Each structure stands twice: as C-alpha cells, then as structure tokens.
Amino acid sequence: ASGPRGDRSLATTAAGARPEAVGAARATAAARFDAATVEPVEMPSRRRLLAVAREILDDRFADDLATVLESLPPGEFGRATEPSDRSLLVALAARHDHLFRDLRAWAGADGIGIAPAQEFTGDRQALVERELIESIKVPAGPGRPMLRLRAVDDALLRARAEEVPSVLEGRFDLPTDADGRTRHDAGRGERRPVWERKRR
Incomplete structure (x- = not known):
C-alpha cells in the first residue's frame, strides 16, 4: 500500500x-x-511517560513499567500483537489494584495520549476472560460504577515486573472457547487421573 x-x-x-x-x-x-x-509520531518521552504515571497512578506502577520497558526489545508489544501493549498496561495496573478509570486517564488524551481511553475496554475484558485479572465494581455515587482492576492469577501476582510479558504471552497462547475464556480441558487428554479414565 x-x-x-x-x-x-x-x-x-x-x-x-x-x-x-x-x-x-x-x-x-x-x-x-x-x-x-x-x-509526526507524537509519542511522549519515556521520562514523561513515567512522571505522569507517578502522578496519576503511583510509584509502584511506574517502577514496574520502567522495568518492563528496559527489558523488552523494541516492537515486542504493539497494537497488532496479542496480547497488545494495552493488555500489558492493564495487567501492570491490576497488580497494584488501580482503578480502570485512572489507567485510562493516564493513557488517554487528557494524560500522555498513547491510546484512546475507550480502546482499553477490550483488553481489560480479554484479561478477565483468561482469568488473569478481575474487575471489581466500586460504588461511585449516581451513574455508572467505577471498576477496580485486581490481578487474580498467581503467576501474574508473583512474577517480577520483567516476567509479566512472558506470563501474558503464555496465557494468550492457550486455546479459548467460543466466548473467549481459556479452555481448562485443553491438552488434558489421557493425563486425567486414572480413576477418571474409561476402561478400554
């Protein structure tokens, strides 16, 4: 083209x-x-990316993000990959129980402008469907409730920051069912307990 x-x-x-x-x-x-x-590409510098992350989110998220950026080769995560760069950011935020609204405020046009705020919804849902995170409704007065992101997968919680991309890639490589959820029976085959196997 x-x-x-x-x-x-x-x-x-x-x-x-x-x-x-x-x-x-x-x-x-x-x-x-x-x-x-x-x-022009109009992407923020890494210094500004992290500084605004400390202001809107916190030092823990910013430190994790800095470590991940240092460890990843250029182009490893992008909009055309699965998991995407947005999935990675949602997962990092969920490790520290951040509000989804705050993550989108940081990333969106009113923050550093790396992605439209509404584009994060699909990535959040993909992580929920793969049982990596959960979205907890937080009462916020009249109107739609806010969502708090929380990591629920043990590997995601225990991983060092630089290991988070590998955790995500491993989970996204697993087969899913029709509604996008990870298939728990994938690859079990004859590895079922012997008492569950049918006699031939």
Missing part, C-alpha cells in the same frame, strides 16, 4: 509478471512516498 492516509493505493503483481511492470509499480510507490507529508 502506498500514499497518504485516506488516499492509499494497493500495488499488486501476479506471479510471473513482467519485470518492467514490477519496476513501474515500485517507482510509483516510491514517488508517492517521497511526495508525502511527514506525519
């Missing part, structure tokens, strides 16, 4: 296409790329 957002073209070639056709498609894409307007 080439071209600016809203005016992109998909350049394809069939197997065995003429070399000149491939060259022309590449030249067209390169020309459009060179003529495109530079789009």
Whole structure:
C-alpha cells in the first residue's frame, strides 16, 4: 500500500509478471512516498511517560513499567500483537489494584495520549476472560460504577515486573472457547487421573 492516509493505493503483481511492470509499480510507490507529508509520531518521552504515571497512578506502577520497558526489545508489544501493549498496561495496573478509570486517564488524551481511553475496554475484558485479572465494581455515587482492576492469577501476582510479558504471552497462547475464556480441558487428554479414565 502506498500514499497518504485516506488516499492509499494497493500495488499488486501476479506471479510471473513482467519485470518492467514490477519496476513501474515500485517507482510509483516510491514517488508517492517521497511526495508525502511527514506525519509526526507524537509519542511522549519515556521520562514523561513515567512522571505522569507517578502522578496519576503511583510509584509502584511506574517502577514496574520502567522495568518492563528496559527489558523488552523494541516492537515486542504493539497494537497488532496479542496480547497488545494495552493488555500489558492493564495487567501492570491490576497488580497494584488501580482503578480502570485512572489507567485510562493516564493513557488517554487528557494524560500522555498513547491510546484512546475507550480502546482499553477490550483488553481489560480479554484479561478477565483468561482469568488473569478481575474487575471489581466500586460504588461511585449516581451513574455508572467505577471498576477496580485486581490481578487474580498467581503467576501474574508473583512474577517480577520483567516476567509479566512472558506470563501474558503464555496465557494468550492457550486455546479459548467460543466466548473467549481459556479452555481448562485443553491438552488434558489421557493425563486425567486414572480413576477418571474409561476402561478400554
């Protein structure tokens, strides 16, 4: 795909296409790329990321996040991966019983602006379905109740901060049923207790 957002073209070639056709498609894409307007990434610095985390959340979350960022290679977690970078942030917040509202305030447009606040809902639900965390309703007067994030998986609770990504990846690798919950019977096979096995 080439071209600016809203005016992109998909350049394809069939197997065995003429070399000149491939060259022309590449030249067209390169020309459009060179003529495109530079789009700033607008991501906060790590220093600001952690400073605002200390203000809105707390030192424990910020310290965990700093450790994770130091341990992960670039691009290890992103929006296209599962678990995503948002899943990782929700899990870190749940290790310290933070309000979901506060996490979204930190990450959203009114905070550091790394992701729209509403996009965290699906990631929170994915962690709940895999029994890594729970969402506890907290009374907050009239209107919708607030949710407190709480880690309930022993491995997630006991892991060092740098081990949290591996815990998440391991759980997300397990098969799930139709509603997204981890299948507890996955891989059991004949490892059932001998008294549960059928005689053949």
